[in-house]
Amino acid sequence: MKKFIFIIFLLLNACGYQSVNKIDKSNYNISKYEFLGNQQVNKILKKNFERKKSNINFEKEFEIIVTSNLVKSKKSKDRAGEATNLSLEIVVDLEIFQNGKKIKKITINENTNYNNNDNKFELKQFEKILINDLVNKIIYRIDLNLSSI
Numbered sequence: 001m002k003k004f005i006f007i008i009f010l011l012l013n014a015c016g017y018q019s020v021n022k023i024d025k026s027n028y029n030i031s032k033y034e035f036l037g038n039q040q041v042n043k044i045l046k047k048n049f050e051r052k053k054s055n056i057n058f059e060k061e062f063e064i065i066v067t068s069n070l071v072k073s074k075k076s077k078d079r080a081g082e083a084t085n086l087s088l089e090i091v092v093d094l095e096i097f098q099n100g101k102k103i104k105k106i107t108i109n110e111n112t113n114y115n116n117n118d119n120k121f122e123l124k125q126f127e128k129i130l131i132n133d134l135v136n137k138i139i140y141r142i143d144l145n146l147s148s149i
Contacts, residue, residue, distance in 0.1 A: 027058055027059045027060065027147060028052070028058050028059065028060040028061065028062060028146050028147065028149075029052060029058035029060070029061045029062070030049050030052040030061075030062055030063075030064055030146075031061050031062065031063055032063040032064070033046075033049050033063065033064045033065070033066065034064070034065045034066065035066050035068070036065070036066065036067045036068070037066075037067045037068035037069050037070075038068045038069060038070040038090075040070065040128075040131060041068040041070055041090055041092070041131065041135055042066065042068055044131075044132060044135040044136075044139075045066060045068070045092070045135065045138075045139065048139045049064070060098065060146075060149065061098065062096055062097065062098055062146060062149075063096075063097040063098075063100075064094055064095065064096055064097070065094070065095040065097075066092060066093070066094055067092070067093040068090065068091070068092045068093075069090070069091045069092075070088070070089075070090055070131070071087075071088070071089045071090075071091070072086065072087070072088055072127075073086070073087045073089075074086060074087075075087050075113060082116070083116050084115065084116055085113055085114070085115060085116065086113070086114055086115070086116055087111060087112070087113050087114075088111060088112050088113075088114070088127065088130055088131065088134070089109060089110070089111035090109065090110050090111070090131065090134045090135060090138065091107065091108075091109040092107070092108045092109070092138050092142075093105070093106070093107050094106045094107075094108070094142065094145075096146070096149070098149075103149065104145075104149065106142075106145055108138050108141050108142065110134040110135075110137050110138055111134075112130055112133075112134060114126065114130065
């Protein structure tokens with residue numbers, strides 16, 4: 001059994017296996033950014049942009065203006081008029097500048113549906129988790145777009 005694990009480890013290590021979705025090694029730097037819109041979404045985006053601002057090995061440098069919007073809506077109601085299913089959508093508009101010139105405008109949106117909860121505290125906590133997950137998906141898509149410019 002130990003030999004089998006060792007052989008698998010050796011093959012994976014020797015063949016140059018690397019995660020495809022790894023976004024730590026980006027080739028760009030975000031020198032300046034401005035946020036408009038929803039503060040909760042912008043706070044998560046700002047953390048990510050701070051990491052990109054300190055990128056030392058970069059080929060391209062961008063300035064970005066971000067406009068975010070968070071929309072919560074009711075998808076269905078019960079007989080009493082209480083919402084049973086809810087929807088959460090995050091829309092992020094990016095204006096990308098390079099050397100003072102606008103080179104691209106991107107709109108990215110992510111949404112999800114979820115069930116209502118009678119405990120409003122738990123519902124708020126669950127919504128925070130959903131928002132964090134959706135913004136992380138948006139960050140991944142932003143990284144792909146900026147890397148491909």
